[in-house]
Amino acid sequence: MQDDLPTFNEGSNLVSQLTARNLNKIVSAIRRFHPLSSPSVRTTETPNGTALEIVPPKIKSALATQHSFKLVVASEGGAKVNVIYGTVNNFVPKIGEISLFTTPAPILTVVSGSVYLDATVDSAGTITDIVIANAATTPVDTTTHKYRIIGTVTVTSGEVTAMAQSVRASLTFYLCNNQAIWES
Numbered sequence: 595m596q597d598d599l600p601t602f603n604e605g606s607n608l609v610s611q612l613t614a615r616n617l618n619k620i621v622s623a624i625r626r627f628h629p630l631s632s633p634s635v636r637t638t639e640t641p642n643g644t645a646l647e648i649v650p651p652k653i654k655s656a657l658a659t660q661h662s663f664k665l666v667v668a669s670e671g672g673a674k675v676n677v678i679y680g681t682v683n684n685f686v687p688k689i690g691e692i693s694l695f696t697t698p699a700p701i702l703t704v705v706s707g708s709v710y711l712d713a714t715v716d717s718a719g720t721i722t723d724i725v726i727a728n729a730a731t732t733p734v735d736t737t738t739h740k741y742r743i744i745g746t747v748t749v750t751s752g753e754v755t756a757m758a759q760s761v762r763a764s765l766t767f768y769l770c771n772n773q774a775i776w777e778s
Contacts, residue, residue, distance in 0.1 A: 661762045663744045665709060668701045673749045675702050675709070675757070677726050681764040682776075687711060687724045694726070704728040706749045711742040711765075719769030740767070740774035 636647040662680030676699045677689065686693050692700035702709065707730035714723040715738060732741050742765070748756040763778035 662764045663759075663761045665745045665747065665757045665759060667754050667757075670701075671753065673704050673752055673754055675704055675747065675754060676700070677702065677709070677744070680761070682711060682713065682724055682767050683721055683765075685721050685724055687726050689726050702726060702728055704747045704749060704754065705730055706747060708732045708743045709745045709747060711744060713740045713742070713767060713774075714738060715740055715769065719772075721767060735774055737772065740769075742767075742774070742776045 638645045638647065660678050662678060664678040666676045666678065668674035668676050677687075677694060679694045679699075680687070686695045688694065689700035689702045694700065705728060707728060709726065709728045710732050712725050712727050712733070713721050716722055717737075726744070728747070732743055733739065735741055742761070744761040745757060745759045747754055761778065766777045768775050
């Protein structure tokens, strides 16, 4: 490996002499350089030289299973859930008046039933507001409100005992003949 780096000859003019000297210093430094592996950089010696590989950081297992609109039992327990950040047409839903983008995340108190998006739409079908709500049954679409179930919860003795997810990605919403179309 060290033999494949060139040696530069000094020319007669000052610029080429400085360049040759500097390049020879750089080549010498590279030959002395022996990178070491670390948690974020892995080195591999090959016949053609040393390869450096950037090692991506490990994701905590809890974060590895997160997805948009995921329902998570709130840390204080009880019949309360958090909803992982997601968007509809790049619009961030709220729980009550608090955006999902807020830290700490807003908490939704739930009963057994569905957790759903409630999109308020204007006559052109444009979303003007969107909230996440919960009820034993999901409301029926009207001309001004369109609903999309994102999951279901079961509450027993004041505690969330089961959850099922029906949306796992941010959504695109549009109207076609006044019918709500929700796509992920």
